[in-house]
Amino acid sequence: xxxxxxxxxxxxxxxxxxxxxxxxxxxxxxxxxxxxxxxxxxxxxxxxxxxxxxxxxxxxxxxxxxxxxxxxxxxxxxxxxxxxxxxxxxxxxxxxxxxxxxxxxxxxxxxxxxxxxxxxxxxxxxxxxxxxxxxxxxxxxxxxxxxxxxxxxxxxxxxxxxxxxxxxxxxxxxxxxxxxxxxxxxxxxxxxxxxxxx
Amino acid sequence: xxxxxxxxxxxxxxxxxxxxxxxxxxxxxxxxxxxxxxxxxxxxxxxxxxxxxxxxxxxxxxxxxxxxxxxxxxxxxxxxxxxxxxxxxxxxxxxxxxxxxxxxxxxxxxxxxxxxxxxxxxxxxxxxxxxxxxxxxxxxxxxxxxxxxxxxxxxxxxxxxxxxxxxxxxxxxxxxxxxxxxxxxxxxxxxxxxxxxxxxxxxxxxxxxxx
Numbered sequence: 001x002x003x004x005x006x007x008x009x010x011x012x013x014x015x016x017x018x019x020x021x022x023x024x025x026x027x028x029x030x031x032x033x034x035x036x037x038x039x040x041x042x043x044x045x046x047x048x049x050x051x052x053x054x055x056x057x058x059x060x061x062x063x064x065x066x067x068x069x070x071x072x073x074x075x076x077x078x079x080x081x082x083x084x085x086x087x088x089x090x091x092x093x094x095x096x097x098x099x100x101x102x103x104x105x106x107x108x109x110x111x112x113x114x115x116x117x118x119x120x121x122x123x124x125x126x127x128x129x130x131x132x133x134x135x136x137x138x139x140x141x142x143x144x145x146x147x148x149x150x151x152x153x154x155x156x157x158x159x160x161x162x163x164x165x166x167x168x169x170x171x172x173x174x175x176x177x178x179x180x181x182x183x184x185x186x187x188x189x190x191x192x193x194x195x196x197x198x
Numbered sequence: 199x200x201x202x203x204x205x206x207x208x209x210x211x212x213x214x215x216x217x218x219x220x221x222x223x224x225x226x227x228x229x230x231x232x233x234x235x236x237x238x239x240x241x242x243x244x245x246x247x248x249x250x251x252x253x254x255x256x257x258x259x260x261x262x263x264x265x266x267x268x269x270x271x272x273x274x275x276x277x278x279x280x281x282x283x284x285x286x287x288x289x290x291x292x293x294x295x296x297x298x299x300x301x302x303x304x305x306x307x308x309x310x311x312x313x314x315x316x317x318x319x320x321x322x323x324x325x326x327x328x329x330x331x332x333x334x335x336x337x338x339x340x341x342x343x344x345x346x347x348x349x350x351x352x353x354x355x356x357x358x359x360x361x362x363x364x365x366x367x368x369x370x371x372x373x374x375x376x377x378x379x380x381x382x383x384x385x386x387x388x389x390x391x392x393x394x395x396x397x398x399x400x401x402x403x404x405x406x407x408x409x
Binding site for chain 2: 115
């Protein structure tokens with residue numbers, strides 16, 4: 001992984017688009033005031049990062065069983081790609097509530113507390129924490145759990161209920177979302193990767 | 199957009215500013231993947247270039263003032279998400295590893311390109327000012343963008359009536375995002391095996407509950 005030591009401290013600011021540059025201060029304070037800068041009210045069009053009230057997605061478990069589950073979900077597709085007539089599919093990712101966690105024999109209360117604390121501080125690589133807002137409880141997005149819906153169906157009347165949104169991401173929230181997404185999916189292979197050159 | 203289309207590479211300089219490219223300027227081609235061709239959201243604002251040789255370029259001095267391009271001698275192609283406009287920055291080096299030559303891939307990508315294309319560049323070439331050319335994918339209603347304004351690298355409104363775009367928001371968006379992400383997410387960690395198992399059990403439980 002390339003080092004970011006070329007941009008120590010606030011020098012990083014010059015790499016951040018002006019309109020979201022104050023995220024520097026926001027991130028330093030996180031999780032304090034997270035909700036204040038992360039969300040914004042939805043507008044007419046669907047945007048990347050919009051949180052949908054309830055969507056049926058399919059999930060394959062460890063036994064290979066596939067069943068529908070109904071969840072709040074977040075739009076993963078790029079804004080352009082989820083407009084009618086653009087890409088064939090819109091990607092959404094189900095959201096899970098932290099309150100759904102229950103301890104078990106192998107995972108103690110202390111384990112869970114640590115786990116949830118790291119969730120809320122966005123310290124887990126493949127997960128994005130979404131703080132409670134409106135009817136969405138404290139939730140998380142797993143970047144490895146994504147589902148595709150036909151764009152035509154997504155914009156159909158039949159899907160209108162599912163298309164209802166709880167909240168959208170603000171400009172800064174979206175930038176943070178992209179940051180996490182690029183970090184999660186776009187990080188380089190190790191330089192000693194055994195992948196063939198051709 | 200189809201995968202890997204051939205499209206003309208248009209070299210421009212201050213003299214040809216706002217002029218259509220001549221035939222000789224379009225004789226070199228790059229092969230560019232479109233914004234949707236990589237299938238994952240993360241690639242949406244990225245277009246990756248394949249390794250069709252670029253034989254020559256025309257220097258555009260102002261571009262050397264762009265902080266990210268100062269010593270660039272690799273090349274990359276990047277597309278705007280909105281309009282499939284692609285920008286190619288090219289030098290005298292053939293991009294033998296185009297995927298890795300993509301701008302977003304490393305914070306200091308000029309150095310990184312130099313490091314990653316061993317033997318393709320020497321110290322003398324490193325000081326060569328970057329050559330930037332702007333290219334439009336065909337069918338977008340605009341043929342090309344004018345060169346940047348001095349002191350920065352960006353695309354200014356040309357035949358397209360589009361608003362100027364600054365480098366921070368355009369050329370280097372992907373690269374900058376990666377740097378910013380790594381800067382702020384340095385403390386992030388993988389799940390421990392115990393946490394991973396816990397989460398697997400959780401997902402399985404959610405799945406079973408839905409039956």
